[in-house]
Amino acid sequence: MSDLFEFGKGVLASQPFSVLLGTELEVFEPGTAVLTLVVREELKQQHGFVHGGVLSYLADNALTYAGGSVLGDSVTSEYKINYLRPAIGRKLVAKATVLSSGKNQAVCQCNVVAIGDDGERMVAVAQGTIIKAGTKV
Template sequence: MTALDLAHARRVLDAQPFSRLLGARLTAFGEGSAALELDLREELRQQNGFAHGGVLSYAADNALTFAAGTALGGAVLTAGFSIQYVRPALGVTLIARAEVVHAGKRQAVVRCDLLTVSEDGSEALCAVAQGSVLAADG
C-alpha cells in the first residue's frame, strides 16, 4: 500500500476532476482527521449570495472520506451522510474539518464541521455533517 500522507492525499484529491473544477485543496490529513478548503468565488454561490448547499455537501463528503481514509486505508467510499445547515455560508473561504469518531476494521463514523472564513480571518460555523465511510478493498 502507498504511504498515506498529506502529499499522497493531495494527489488523490487532484485526481478528482470535480474537485479540480471547484478548486478544492486538502490542507490537513492524518491521525483520524482531514481538512479541505475552497475559495467561495461567485460561481459557487446561490441567488442570495450564500455558498450553495451543494458546495457545502461536496466539501463535507470529501472531508469525511479523507478523514476515514486515515483510519481505514486509502480505498474508501462514503456509505452515507447527513448535513445540518446552521447558518448561511458567507465568507471568502470554506473549510471542512473532519474527524473520525469511531473506526472499526471496515467502517468509520466521521463528523465534519463546515466553517466560513471572512475577509478579516474570523471563522463561523455554517453546517455540521456526520457520515459512515466504508473500506472499499478486501
C-alpha cells in the same frame, strides 16, 4: 510532508470535480482531514451565499478523507448534513475527524466554517459512515 499527506494530495488531484472547484487539502493525518475552498461567485446561489450543494460536497469529501486516513481506500456509505446559517465569506474550511473506527468502517464528523471579514462562523455540520472500498454492504 508525510507520505499520507502526499498520497492524499494525489487523490484530490485525481478527482475532476474537486479540481474544477479548486479544493485544497490542508491536513491529512490519521483520524483528521481538513479541506479548504476559496469562495467564488460561481459557487453562490441567488441570495448571495454559497450553494448548499457546495457545502455538502466539501463535507462529504472531508468525511471520506478522515475515514480513509484510518481505513485506506474508502467511500461514503451514508451521511447527513445540517446547514446552520448562510455560508458567507472568502473561504470555506471543512475539518473532519474520526469518531469511531473498525476494520471496514469509520463514523466521522465534519464542521464546515466560513471565513470572512468578521472572522469564522460555523455554517454546517455533517456526520457520515465511511467504508473501506470493496466492502460488501
